[in-house]
Amino acid sequence: MSDFTLSRRRLFAGAGALGASAVLGGCATATPSGGSAQQGGAVTLQSDLSSPLAEKAMQALVAAYGKQSKYTVKLNTVAATTYQPLLPTYLTSANPPDIYTWYAGSDADHYAARGLLLNVSDVWKTMGGYQPALKTLSTDTAGKQIFVPTDYYWWGVFYRKSQFAKWGLSEPKTWSDFLHVCKAIKAKGVIPIGLGAGTGTAWVASAWFDYFDIRLNGADFHRALLAGQHSFTDPRVVSVFNTWKQVLPYFDPNGTAVSWQEASNQLLQGQVGMLLTGTFFADAVPKGSLGDLDFFKFPVIDPSVPDAEEAPTDGLFASSRTHNAAAVLDFMTWMATPAAQNLWTQTSSGTVIPANPQAASPQTPLVEKGKAMLAAADQLTQFFNRDSTDALQNTANTALINFIQKPAQLSSILSTWQTQAEQVWKTT
Amino acid sequence: MEDHVTVASPPALPSTGAATVHPVAARARRPRRTRAERLSPLIIAFILVPLLVESLTVFWPAIQGFYISLTNWNGVNPPTFAGLANYTKMVSDPVFRKALGDTAIWLGIFGGLSAAGGLGCALFLQRERRGIAVYRIALFLPVVFSLTATALMWQTLYQPNGMVNGLLSAAGLGSLQHAWLANSSTALYAQILPALWREIGYIMVLYLAGLKGIDPTLYEAARVDGASAWQQFRNVTLPQLRSVNAVVLSVIIIDSLRSFDVVWALTQGGPYNSSQLLSTYMYQTAFVNTNYGYGCALAVAIFVLAFGVIVTYLIRAFKESD
Numbered sequence: 168m169s170d171f172t173l174s175r176r177r178l179f180a181g182a183g184a185l186g187a188s189a190v191l192g193g194c195a196t197a198t199p200s201g202g203s204a205q206q207g208g209a210v211t212l213q214s215d216l217s218s219p220l221a222e223k224a225m226q227a228l229v230a231a232y233g234k235q236s237k238y239t240v241k242l243n244t245v246a247a248t249t250y251q252p253l254l255p256t257y258l259t260s261a262n263p264p265d266i267y268t269w270y271a272g273s274d275a276d277h278y279a280a281r282g283l284l285l286n287v288s289d290v291w292k293t294m295g296g297y298q299p300a301l302k303t304l305s306t307d308t309a310g311k312q313i314f315v316p317t318d319y320y321w322w323g324v325f326y327r328k329s330q331f332a333k334w335g336l337s338e339p340k341t342w343s344d345f346l347h348v349c350k351a352i353k354a355k356g357v358i359p360i361g362l363g364a365g366t367g368t369a370w371v372a373s374a375w376f377d378y379f380d381i382r383l384n385g386a387d388f389h390r391a392l393l394a395g396q397h398s399f400t401d402p403r404v405v406s407v408f409n410t411w412k413q414v415l416p417y418f419d420p421n422g423t424a425v426s427w428q429e430a431s432n433q434l435l436q437g438q439v440g441m442l443l444t445g446t447f448f449a450d451a452v453p454k455g456s457l458g459d460l461d462f463f464k465f466p467v468i469d470p471s472v473p474d475a476e477e478a479p480t481d482g483l484f485a486s487s488r489t490h491n492a493a494a495v496l497d498f499m500t501w502m503a504t505p506a507a508q509n510l511w512t513q514t515s516s517g518t519v520i521p522a523n524p525q526a527a528s529p530q531t532p533l534v535e536k537g538k539a540m541l542a543a544a545d546q547l548t549q550f551f552n553r554d555s556t557d558a559l560q561n562t563a564n565t566a567l568i569n570f571i572q573k574p575a576q577l578s579s580i581l582s583t584w585q586t587q588a589e590q591v592w593k594t595t
Numbered sequence: 596m597e598d599h600v601t602v603a604s605p606p607a608l609p610s611t612g613a614a615t616v617h618p619v620a621a622r623a624r625r626p627r628r629t630r631a632e633r634l635s636p637l638i639i640a641f642i643l644v645p646l647l648v649e650s651l652t653v654f655w656p657a658i659q660g661f662y663i664s665l666t667n668w669n670g671v672n673p674p675t676f677a678g679l680a681n682y683t684k685m686v687s688d689p690v691f692r693k694a695l696g697d698t699a700i701w702l703g704i705f706g707g708l709s710a711a712g713g714l715g716c717a718l719f720l721q722r723e724r725r726g727i728a729v730y731r732i733a734l735f736l737p738v739v740f741s742l743t744a745t746a747l748m749w750q751t752l753y754q755p756n757g758m759v760n761g762l763l764s765a766a767g768l769g770s771l772q773h774a775w776l777a778n779s780s781t782a783l784y785a786q787i788l789p790a791l792w793r794e795i796g797y798i799m800v801l802y803l804a805g806l807k808g809i810d811p812t813l814y815e816a817a818r819v820d821g822a823s824a825w826q827q828f829r830n831v832t833l834p835q836l837r838s839v840n841a842v843v844l845s846v847i848i849i850d851s852l853r854s855f856d857v858v859w860a861l862t863q864g865g866p867y868n869s870s871q872l873l874s875t876y877m878y879q880t881a882f883v884n885t886n887y888g889y890g891c892a893l894a895v896a897i898f899v900l901a902f903g904v905i906v907t908y909l910i911r912a913f914k915e916s917d
Contacts, residue, residue, distance in 0.1 A: 252882040255670035281671050365777060366750065366862055421755040423866060424777030429754075558884035569867040572779070583689070594669050594886045 209239040210265040210494045212483075213257060215250035220450075225268075228510055232501055238494035240266070251557060258283045263486040265495050271304045271314045271480045272549040273393070274556065278484075279307035285485040285492065288312045290499045296524050297503075300547050304480060315499045316482035316522035317511060320446040321537040322374055322550075323462030330357075330437055331461075338463035342410075345466040349417040352440035360414065361439030362422025363430025364571070369564040371427045373551035374443050376567055377477060379407040382468040386475035386546040393555035395592040399566070399585040400578075408570060408577055410468065415574055423568050445479065445550075446518035446537065460533065464540050473545040479553055482522065558594070562587040657898075664891035674888070681892035690868050691893070694876040697783055701872060702851040705787050705794065710843055712791065713798025714836075718828075720799070721806045731803070735796040742793055746860035749789045750776065753861075779869035782862050786870060790857050794850060798843055805839030806832070841912045845905045852901045873897050 214225050222244050229242045243264065245253070257263050258278055269275065278284050284307070291302065291312045305314035331337070334355055339345040352359040364372040380389045384403045391397055392404065419430070419439055431448040433439045435456050442448075443465065449457060464476070483502060485495045501507055508521035512529055520528050520538055528534050541547065552560035566584035570577060664681055668674035685691045720731050737745070752758045753775040760772040775785040809832065817827045855874040858864060864871035864879060877897060881890025 252885065255885055259671060278671065283671070366865070369863075369865060421774050421777070424755050424774035558886065561879065561884060564865065565867045568865065572777075572866065587690075591884065594667065594884075594889075 208491060209241045210489065210491050210498065211241050211243055212266045212268075212498070213250075213264040214242060214244045214268045215247045216268055217244050217246045217250075224511060228502075228507060231507070231510055232498060236497060236501070238491075238497055240494075240498050258486055261488075263488050265489040265491065266483055266485045266498060268481070269484055270549065270553050271301075271316060271482060272553040274553065275305075275314050275484055276307050277556070279309070279311075279313045283487055284313040285487045285489060285495060286311045286313065287315055287485065287496065287499055290315055290496055290503060293500050294503050294523075297522065298524065301480065301522055304547070304549075305482075314482055314484045315503050316480045317502055317508060318482075318519040318521050319478050319480040319541075320519045321541055322378075322443065322445045322477040322479075323464060323537065323540070324441050324443050324466075325434060325448070325460055325462045326441045327434065327437065327459050328461050329459050330440065334440075338461075339466050340463075342466050342468045346413065348441075349414060353417060357437070358419045358433075358439045359417040359441060360422075361419050361430040361433050361442040362571070363425055363427030363433075363442070363444075364422055364568060365424045365426045365429070368427040369423075369568055370552065370560055371430075371444070372423075372567040372571060373560065373563045374445075374477070375411060376407065376563065377548065377551055378443070378465040379410055379468075380404070381475040381477075381546075381548060382465065382472060383407055383410060385472045386548050389475075389548060390554055393551070393559065395588070399588060400581045404581065405577070408574075408581075411570075412574055415571065418571065423571055445477075446533075449518040449533075457531075457533075462533070462536070474543070475546040475548055476541055476544040477550055478541050478544075478547040479550045480522065481519075556591065558591040559588060562591060660891045661895055663887055664889075664895050666888045668887045670885045670887055677888060681889045682896075684889065685892065685896065690871060690876060691873075693868050694864075694871040694873045697871055698852065698873045700783065701787065701790075701854060702848065704784070705790055705854065706847040706851050708787075708791055709794035709798050710847060712795040713843070714802050716795060716799040717802035717806055718832075721803060731799075734799055737793040738797045738800075740793075742789070742856040743860045745793075746789060746857050749857075750861055753785055776862050777866055779866050782866060782870040786857050786861050789861075790854055794847075798846070801839060801843055801846070802836065805836045809835045837912070837915075841909060844908055848904050849901055852897050873900075 212225075212229065214222075216222060216225055225242055225244065229240050232240055254267070254269070255278075257267070275284065287305075288311050291297075291305070294302075294315075297316075301316050301319075302312070305312050305316060307313045334351060336348055336351055339348045349359040362372065364370075377389065380392070383406055384392075388397065388403065392399070392401070397404070419425070419433070422430070425433070427444065427448065428451065430439070430442055431444065431451065434442045435452065449460070452460065467474070483499055485492075485499065489495050503523060505521075505523050505526040508523045508526035512519060512521050512526065518529070518534065518537075520534060520541075528538060548554055551563055562584055565587065566580050569580050573580075663674065665677060665679070666674035667677045667680070716734055720727055720734070754760075755772075755774045755777075759775060763769060763771050773781050775781050813831050813835070814827055817831050822830065853874055854872060855878065858870055858872055858875050859878065862870045864875040873893060874897065877890055877893040880886050880893060884890075
């Protein structure tokens with residue numbers, strides 16, 4: 168027995184020596200520099216659109232591109248939950264995938280600042296008809312374009328037309344109208360506002376924060392706040408929550424327990440009167456119920472604040488280390504054309520608006536209304552995480568769910584939020 | 596008595612081929628040959644190859660992880676050396692302290708109940724009766740299922756209008772209804788139940804194996820001496836299970852500290868960190884917030900905790916048995 172332990176000890180000593188002799192700081196954190204000179208070959212399109220419908224749409228797109236081009240694009244679909252944490256690894260690897268589906272805004276800019284993204288200004292030369300707001304959104308701090316938008320969607324307060332008609336209500340425009348509508352729905356014994364910030368979808372609560380902030384303090388303040396230029400304990404942020412407190416009694420008391428999928432079911436079944444949501448929720452709505460759905464723009468609280476709306480934009484960016492920049496730019500140019508974007512909107516859910524104004528957006532009253540609302544807006548924001556980082560989104564989830572459940576603890580919630588956010592700003 | 600205590604001790608080392616083929620002849624010709632020289636290349640290969648694989652796939656990444664814990668690294672920028680900053684940060688991090696406390700609660704309740712429950716079920720189901728296998732299988736079945744998948748079922752049960760609240764109101768206990776997973780005071784405890792549901796079956800199997808290894812003559816002797824059922828349990832069963840206990844304890848501590856799947860699937864540590872465990876906090880920090888430096892430091896802390904507790908116990912257990 169003692170011989171056995173002795174030899175084991177020797178083994179451990181050997182293993183220790185092995186570790187010690189190795190140079191620490193080797194492969195795991197190494198950031199390779201410079202791409203290889205290799206040219207040509209298929210380019211890889213890394214996609215996080217992993218739902219069956221969206222994946223099929225992407226396959227169709229790639230196939231359609233292959234038919235009319237000398238270049239080949241290989242689609243590589245990765246589950247959305249895995250994609251996000253792996254994206255930095257993809258971009259910093261020595262031989263990265265070429266093109267990525269992702270969203271515009273702060274996150275793309277963050278990678279661009281580190282020289283990881285390909286300059287796609289040449290693609291933008293072919294995109295003259297695009298809205299200036301989309302171009303601004305696709306431009307990094309250094310002034311070059313690094314992103315090609317394919318589509319965007321909008322957020323609004325959705326409701327069922329038949330329900331509102333039954334209750335004798337019309338769309339509220341102002342804050343006091345909105346409070347009146349909430350009161351009226353509650354009087355009918357129905358929960359006025361659904362939330363759906365339960366497990367896994369706590370982030371939907373930040374739509375309320377975003378809207379209160381851009382309605383009360385404006386989009387510029389909102390972006391600066393998310394970038395760490397203001398504190399979450401700022402009196403202007405406190406006023407966001409004080410306004411929120413006025414409608415909190417009308418929220419679904421189980422709003423932080425049910426997921427947004429369930430919240431949208433509650434809306435369809437008439438258990439809640441209204442739901443602030445992005446149009447993506449319509450994907451799961453049965454075709455028959457879609458006609459009864461309508462939305463109104465988040466009510467104006469302070470008319471002196473320039474109008475802003477949330478319009479999360481999706482699209483593509485590419486790695487600066489690609490081996491075949493010509494093919495990458497060719498594909499992205501093609502993706503910006505009306506033909507490609509028509510294909511996209513036809514095969515996907517039908518509530519997104521193609522980024523190219525010449526592409527045919529789905530001809531439904533809902534999309535027309537959404538498009539008009541965004542076109543009338545003075546500024547467009549993305550969404551909490553898109554205007555900041557996923558790490559900051561986490562701190563928001565903690566703070567906002569805490570506030571919704573225990574609004575009396577507001578001041579301690581805000582100071583904790585600020586402390587957590589400072590940690591995030593320090594590391595990114 | 597001694598041979599019964601070591602039920603689960605490692606088997607004796609098989610004697611080496613070279614040493615056993617012609618032991619007498621070898622000893623006669625070269626009496627002063629050292630032990631190392633007698634090892635055949637095959638034996639060395641048997642040790643070195645797994646060591647190499649282990650080094651590449653376990654030790655090397657572990658050392659890398661430790662190195663990353665000494666840096667500030669967000670996965671995009673080149674890492675900067677931070678010394679022990681990530682470790683000192685833990686001391687003042689309220690979420691870390693919350694996660695540490697929750698992990699301690701988890702270890703106590705989940706560990707204690709799964710050991711007690713596993714032993715109880717094993718004692719109850721150890722005797723061979725008709726149909727007993729059905730019960731054993733029923734208890735063991737949750738171990739086979741993926742906990743992430745079954746967590747979805749538990750999530751449905753815990754919904755505000757789910758079965759748990761339904762049963763409570765049917766039993767006239769409507770006042771006890773909760774949004775179990777969304778309430779900060781119940782979320783942690785509500786998640787221990789699914790974890791226990793799985794762990795008890797596993798611990799039961801370990802104890803069943805241990806109980807099978809106890810010499811029946813010990814019970815006979817105890818009965819002859821007039822020992823009651825409790826005395827037999829206290830003075831025969833428990834001491835005989837000592838080596839199984841070491842295994843169970845290690846399993847429980849490791850499983851508690853790596854309990855992740857249930858919590859990540861049900862609440863992701865929320866609402867507002869009220870069910871945050873060290874494991875979920877580590878995952879969130881490293882892979883959601885992409886703060887790899889601090890995430891690795893948390894992983895090192897978890898490793899030290901698990902390793903420290905287990906090694907302390909094993910050293911004590913082996914000292915006692917020597």
